Amino acid sequence: MTREEMLADLSYARTLAEEGRQAPLISGRYLVLFGGLLCVTYLAHWALSTGLIEAPPWSLGALWALFGVGAGIGCTIVYQRVRVLPGGSALGNRIDRAVWNAATLAIFAAVVGCLVSGALQRDPSQADVIMAVVFGIYGLALMTTATITEKGWLKGFAYAAFAVSLLLWLAMTQPWAYLAASAAALCVLLTPGLIMIRAEPSTTV
């Protein structure tokens, strides 16, 4: 074997390793699912809480329960598609999954904590904190994925999520905060999700 042949083998190995390292992100459908669901749910929450739609007080609870059911069904459907896409075990996708799984737990803790605390102190406005917290968590998850996978365009959405979080902290208890969150869900979740889907590999395995 000559040096040239060995260099050619090395180049071949590098190409394959690079292909694995730069595998497209395949979590776009989850972002689209939650971006769409949150947009509609925040909008409905705003309409109910401002009296634009007249409904009994329990309707807000029912709305978020419906969101939970929709998220559960949606995740099951998305998982069926995502699990057969190539590149799922690539480092970038494994980190992306780990980050969003951790983000989900952090969001769950914030939601339960705020709701229980609000109920104990008879202060329903504590639930308004949730939005500001979760957009900060979205920013953290998006920034981590963007950094690890070297996808600079995703960092812009992460910064947007941090800006939305700041706005929602400042606008807490304002009726229009839910309307702003509805628009923000489209911007920082649904839009990057659509971009990821466009870059997804078309073949399934």
Place this chain on the structure above:
Amino acid sequence: MSSFDHTALDDVIHGRLRLGVMAYLSTVSPAPFVELKAKVNATDGNLSTHLSKLEEAGYVKIEKTFLGKKPHTLVHLTAKGRNAWIGYLNKLQALISAAE
């Protein structure tokens, strides 16, 4: 006479197809069998033969599962395989440097 002694390289890895398998698994592990097959442009039989050699050496682990009702084979790079891969690259780099 060439000073290039390729016999110093790990024989289990040093074959075009097995080299490709190890390179891909170094960044995507576990990789589905069909994904690996597409990446290294191999036939089912050819890839199976080479994976068996890597498995015998303890460099990869084959896991047979099901996706719904369809069989789904996953190929994992083992810790021993990763060490062998790093060792192979180091040796290759040393050989190439020595020949410069």
